[in-house]
Amino acid sequence: MEKSKGSIEAEISKALTQWEKSYLGRGSIAVKTNILRDMVIVTLNGILTPAEYALCKDKEGLLSIKMTRNSLVESGQEDLKQIIFSITDQEVTSFYTDISTQTGERVMVFKLSGDLEKKLSNG
Incomplete structure (x- = not known):
């Protein structure tokens, strides 16, 4: 059965929270993932x-x-790319991240090799 956009977004959020806990020693309070065209945008609070x-x-x-x-x-970047690939079946071509020291929020952007949003909407 084909996975929905929402279920893939939820799966990515869960996997990145697990990665944070095992790699960084603690996880974020809230994670939101959005698939937009050829990008996976993850906000961690x-x-x-x-x-x-x-x-x-x-x-x-x-x-x-x-x-x-x-x-x-950045040091865990290869793990992150592998997590995204295993869930989306799309190669990560580039990865960007930054943190706001004001809000304690991190944004991660994974640029994919293909338009995942279009692929999902075409089923």
Whole structure:
């Protein structure tokens, strides 16, 4: 049976939460995944610790947290690409991520080799 867009989005959210817990040691509070054309856009909320928020009060601490958190995620990039491939059957051609030290939200964008949204709507 063909999976729906919503079920694939939910599966990606669940898999990335698991990855965060096993690779980074803790997961986000909420994860939302959206498939848009040839992209998978994942928003993760509540990923900073209270100590990290405290450090983010000055610019130096903020830049340090941003750099460290982004480096951690980038170092697991191959795992992330494999997770997306195993769920979507699409190759990840590029990966982008950033974190907001204001909201504690991370955004991940996986650019795919094909238009997954169109493929899903055509069934």
